[in-house]
Amino acid sequence: MKEAFHGSDVEKIAERYGIPAEEIVSFAANVSPMGLSDKYLKHIAEKTGCVERYPERDYKRLRKAVSGYCHAEYEDIIVGSGSSEIISAVIKHRKSPNVLIVAPAYAEYERNVRIAGGRARYYRLREERGFEFDTDVLTAALSDDLDMLMICNPVNPTGTALSAERLEQVLIRCEELDIICVVDETYVDFADPVYDASPLAGEHSCLFVIRSMSKFFCAPGLRLGYGITSDKDLLMEIEENKDPWSVSSLSAEAAVLMLSDTEYIERVRGYMTEERIRVCKRLDRLKSLGISYVEPKANFVLVHLPDGKMTADGFFEAAIRKKMMIRNCWDYKGLEKGYIRFCFMKKEDDDRLLSLMEEMYS
Numbered sequence: 110m111k112e113a114f115h116g117s118d119v120e121k122i123a124e125r126y127g128i129p130a131e132e133i134v135s136f137a138a139n140v141s142p143m144g145l146s147d148k149y150l151k152h153i154a155e156k157t158g159c160v161e162r163y164p165e166r167d168y169k170r171l172r173k174a175v176s177g178y179c180h181a182e183y184e185d186i187i188v189g190s191g192s193s194e195i196i197s198a199v200i201k202h203r204k205s206p207n208v209l210i211v212a213p214a215y216a217e218y219e220r221n222v223r224i225a226g227g228r229a230r231y232y233r234l235r236e237e238r239g240f241e242f243d244t245d246v247l248t249a250a251l252s253d254d255l256d257m258l259m260i261c262n263p264v265n266p267t268g269t270a271l272s273a274e275r276l277e278q279v280l281i282r283c284e285e286l287d288i289i290c291v292v293d294e295t296y297v298d299f300a301d302p303v304y305d306a307s308p309l310a311g312e313h314s315c316l317f318v319i320r321s322m323s324k325f326f327c328a329p330g331l332r333l334g335y336g337i338t339s340d341k342d343l344l345m346e347i348e349e350n351k352d353p354w355s356v357s358s359l360s361a362e363a364a365v366l367m368l369s370d371t372e373y374i375e376r377v378r379g380y381m382t383e384e385r386i387r388v389c390k391r392l393d394r395l396k397s398l399g400i401s402y403v404e405p406k407a408n409f410v411l412v413h414l415p416d417g418k419m420t421a422d423g424f425f426e427a428a429i430r431k432k433m434m435i436r437n438c439w440d441y442k443g444l445e446k447g448y449i450r451f452c453f454m455k456k457e458d459d460d461r462l463l464s465l466m467e468e469m470y471s
């Protein structure tokens with residue numbers, strides 16, 4: 110059985126290949142390479158004593174900071190230990206849920222449906238359509254036996270996205286059929302604001318937006334995510350089933366600062382947008398080698414390697430031997446052959462990866 114390495118498996122890879130984990134550049138975890146701001150480091154050093162107290166039970170201060178960041182009502186916000194906790198809580202709040210998942214998709218959706226004793230069906234983004242959404246087909250796939258629709262937007266792993274305007278067509282149908290539309294926006298902070306659905310939460314109570322501090326804020330260890338919905342009954346139900354204090358006081362303190370650090374937010378957004386354009390230009394030059402890619406909307410890109418030369422497995426091996434960990438996508442439904450994904454890191458690291466690709470496929 111082939112081993113599947115996920116984005117966060119740096120330690121597992123380090124052990125397997127005998128490379129010190131701190132020397133590996135992770136192109137697989139989709140975390141921004143920008144590090145933490147000096148302002149954050151100074152602030153958190155001063156606040157470490159807050160662990161002597163329990164966090165606020167209802168996280169009012171943190172939820173107000175989230176509200177200021179994403180312009181949603183603070184009463185509509187729930188916080189949790191990473192977007193993972195929110196994904197799990199929303200899927201599991203129904204017994205045996207019937208869920209339609211937009212695929213290829215983040216594996217945790219299916220895992221949580223399985224744990225909840227539910228049933229997952231799939232709406233597949235088609236390779237021949239460049240993995241773009243067809244909202245007419247998606248809307249037609251909705252039926253009244255469904256409890257939930259799970260969309261990752263921008264999609265991990267394809268990098269394609271659905272604008273909020275086009276999502277509204279889907280929301281209207283979900284409302285008619287009483288389906289909760291869960292939109293996992295873990296990568297939306299990197300994308301153009303037209304893809305951000307959070308402003309629709311107030312108008313469409315069937316919408317449940319999920320966000321994370323792990324990727325854009327370069328803080329996966331903080332374990333902080335949040336959900337936004339104007340369905341107060343659903344929020345209360347989820348809150349009642351959640352464990353109390355699942356976000357530590359230190360994480361809450363850190364997030365309040367990070368979410369208001371506009372200078373840092375603009376710097377990360379500026380760099381990531383510039384780097385996305387630059388990497389795509391370099392990838393364009395590799396088209397003559399049979400290498401193609403899906404136009405990325407967030408901070409990572411799905412690349413198809415040519416048949417006949419080195420396989421995706423082979424390229425994964427070649428990259429890890431140079432201490433670069435990419436994501437081999439063979440275990441995603443519909444991406445079994447030839448697909449890899451990597452996120453944009455520092456310019457010099459991206460150049461090293463692209464040069465290796467050029468060398469291997471020339």
Ligand SMILES: Cc1ncc(COP(=O)(O)O)c(C=O)c1O
Pocket residue numbers: 116138139190191192193194215261265293295320321322323329332333334
């Ligand atoms: C699409 C998607 N959603 C959620 C998560 C989980 O993120 P968090 O660290 O916020 O739990 C990930 C992590 O890779 C992801 O790719």
